[in-house]
Amino acid sequence: MKILIIGSEGFIGSHLINFYLLKGYDVIGVDLFEQSRSNITYHQLLINHDTLSNVLKQHSFDYCINAAGNGDVNLSVSNPELDFKSNTFFTFQILEGIRLYNPTCKFLYISSAAVYGNPEKLPVSESDPVKPISPYGWHKLLSENICKEYFELYNIQSAIVRPFSVYGPGLKKQILWDLFNKSSNQNATLELWGGGQEARDFIYIDDLVKAIDIIISQPNLKAEIYNVASGEMTLIKDISTLLLINLNRKIHIVFNGLIHKGNPIQWKADVSKLFALGFIPTIHIEEGIPKLATWLKTQ
Numbered sequence: 001m002k003i004l005i006i007g008s009e010g011f012i013g014s015h016l017i018n019f020y021l022l023k024g025y026d027v028i029g030v031d032l033f034e035q036s037r038s039n040i041t042y043h044q045l046l047i048n049h050d051t052l053s054n055v056l057k058q059h060s061f062d063y064c065i066n067a068a069g070n071g072d073v074n075l076s077v078s079n080p081e082l083d084f085k086s087n088t089f090f091t092f093q094i095l096e097g098i099r100l101y102n103p104t105c106k107f108l109y110i111s112s113a114a115v116y117g118n119p120e121k122l123p124v125s126e127s128d129p130v131k132p133i134s135p136y137g138w139h140k141l142l143s144e145n146i147c148k149e150y151f152e153l154y155n156i157q158s159a160i161v162r163p164f165s166v167y168g169p170g171l172k173k174q175i176l177w178d179l180f181n182k183s184s185n186q187n188a189t190l191e192l193w194g195g196g197q198e199a200r201d202f203i204y205i206d207d208l209v210k211a212i213d214i215i216i217s218q219p220n221l222k223a224e225i226y227n228v229a230s231g232e233m234t235l236i237k238d239i240s241t242l243l244l245i246n247l248n249r250k251i252h253i254v255f256n257g258l259i260h261k262g263n264p265i266q267w268k269a270d271v272s273k274l275f276a277l278g279f280i281p282t283i284h285i286e287e288g289i290p291k292l293a294t295w296l297k298t299q
């Protein structure tokens with residue numbers, strides 16, 4: 001099997017590479033940065049129609065996963081054009097390249113739970129209303145619809161995943177990374193954004209990768225959407241405390257009561273659709289956070 005991982009140097013992309021190498025696939029990576037490993041075929045490029053067409057003309061892929069794009073909600077608020085290009089326009093260009101040069105290649109798009117905004121009910125399921133509250137969420141939703149367009153009009157098979165909060169070694173953004181950096185000077189008290197009741201549905205990176213593989217390996221992909229999460233809601237303050245304990249940092253957390261524009265209060269996923277495919281998350285935060293802490297200590 002031949003697989004193209006776009007965004008192969010990123011957090012999710014690099015874990016996908018490791019997984020598919022272990023599975024014995026022929027792995028081709030694409031990213032902006034210099035190649036960091038020698039065991040895959042690698043193309044260093046900025047995605048545009050010509051660069052991507054060259055890659056898609058050179059190989060015949062069974063699968064393509066788009067793990068590239070801006071993952072920073074706050075950046076999308078301050079620079080919506082950049083976010084539109086990297087989260088929506090690139091997705092269009094990838095699908096157009098597949099249509100022209102690799103039409104039997106199955107495509108997986110990594111969307112986001114951000115399409116839900118602040119859900120009316122929890123747990124939120126794939127059929128519940130989508131109400132993004134950030135450019136990031138809107139642009140992910142547009143990309144999901146482009147996947148549907150290419151399936152309905154051109155029969156390009158695809159699947160869409162909506163990961164909730166993914167964490168693990170390699171993640172250099174979001175709350176846990178910020179906490180690691182902010183707590184490094186060992187002050188007695190640490191201020192975090194929010195009111196303390198913010199909660200997320202966390203999933204360890206290895207579980208996300210397994211879920212993606214189960215989804216993409218189905219025989220017929222019809223641009224279906226899948227929530228990818230553990231199905232358990234964890235308070236940010238609880239996971240933060242657990243991380244600090246595992247980092248051996250004795251710090252008191254206080255919340256400043258301020259809400260970041262574009263960030264929801266609480267998330268919990270209905271994962272019954274994913275679980276019906278046979279997926280079960282195996283790494284609970286009690287096991288995942290120590291693994292993350294071990295990696296953070298090397299940074």
Ligand SMILES: NC(=O)c1ccc[n+]([C@@H]2O[C@H](COP(=O)([O-])OP(=O)(O)OC[C@H]3O[C@@H](n4cnc5c(N)ncnc54)[C@H](O)[C@@H]3O)[C@@H](O)[C@H]2O)c1
Pocket residue numbers: 006007008009010011012013030031032033045046047066067068069070071072086090110111112113162163164165166167
């Ligand atoms: N990390 C999470 O918790 C999470 C949750 C939901 C969705 N997602 C989505 O998953 C995707 C990957 O997230 P991540 O955390 O791995 O991000 P990341 O920033 O670690 O990795 C993205 C990679 O894409 C590459 N890239 C960006 N633009 C490119 C371009 N034009 N051409 C080639 N390469 C390009 C970057 O260089 C980077 O290596 C993003 O779309 C993100 O929105 C992530």
